[in-house]
Amino acid sequence: MKKTAALILLCAALLFAQSRAASPAFTPTVGAPELHLAGDNLTDILRTLYNYAQTGQYEREINQVVRPARDWIDTRTARATPNEKLAAIFDIDETAVSNLPNLLACGFCSSGARAKLFEDERLPAIPQVLDLYRLAKSKGVAVIFITGRTEPSRSVTTGDLIAAGYTDWEDLLMRPSGNSEPARTFKAGVRQTVERKGYKIILNIGDQMSDLIGGYAERTYKLPDPFYFVE
Numbered sequence: 518m519k520k521t522a523a524l525i526l527l528c529a530a531l532l533f534a535q536s537r538a539a540s541p542a543f544t545p546t547v548g549a550p551e552l553h554l555a556g557d558n559l560t561d562i563l564r565t566l567y568n569y570a571q572t573g574q575y576e577r578e579i580n581q582v583v584r585p586a587r588d589w590i591d592t593r594t595a596r597a598t599p600n601e602k603l604a605a606i607f608d609i610d611e612t613a614v615s616n617l618p619n620l621l622a623c624g625f626c627s628s629g630a631r632a633k634l635f636e637d638e639r640l641p642a643i644p645q646v647l648d649l650y651r652l653a654k655s656k657g658v659a660v661i662f663i664t665g666r667t668e669p670s671r672s673v674t675t676g677d678l679i680a681a682g683y684t685d686w687e688d689l690l691m692r693p694s695g696n697s698e699p700a701r702t703f704k705a706g707v708r709q710t711v712e713r714k715g716y717k718i719i720l721n722i723g724d725q726m727s728d729l730i731g732g733y734a735e736r737t738y739k740l741p742d743p744f745y746f747v748e
């Protein structure tokens with residue numbers, strides 16, 4: 518039953534992907550790109566999203582964000598003082614790893630639907646972010662993942678990260694079970710505890726504004742994500 522549903526969704530996805538409609542309206546902006554959805558019905562919106570993801574625009578906008586983040590790691594680590602414990606915060610979904618193959622296959626379905634349809638599948642890395650992680654580690658920056666995923670999914674999350682190439686990290690901070698705080702306040706509070714432990718957060722990268730607002734980072738880097746919204 519699950520496979521049948523996935524197949525139907527995949528067929529729908531391919532139909533959208535193959536259609537050649539009017540070009541979508543994109544407004545890429547370095548540092549905070551956003552996709553302005555064209556059209557006034559679901560078919561137009563889905564077509565716009567498929568075009569965005571499959572014609573290189575998504576990848577280009579990721580590059581626009583990661584390039585200055587790499588420069589900042591180079592610059593900031595070069596002027597670090599000996600007693601500074603530098604840290605970089607990485608979000609997980611649509612930052613360290615990509616749900617895009619699954620989103621494309623299911624017509625941009627919800628995270629709950631994807632969890633059921635693709636429960637045994639590992640997620641690929643976003644390659645540019647994996648390279649950023651490697652750069653940070655090579656410069657002695659502690660990498661800390663902060664995610665809205667909840668504690669019961671820790672082993673799945675650890676498996677996702679390792680399979681994608683994120684082989685070790687300083688900490689993986691997850692949302693406690695039953696915590697319904699908005700991500701923007703939850704994540705800012707977690708970053709505050711990181712800094713209280715003596716780390717200086719030099720960089721925070723995520724795909725949602727709720728990953729980034731609230732302080733406790735010298736620089737923030739907003740990856741594109743027109744696929745879903747987290748408050």
Ligand SMILES: [Mg+2]
Nearest residue numbers: 608610611724
């Ligand atoms: Mg995310």
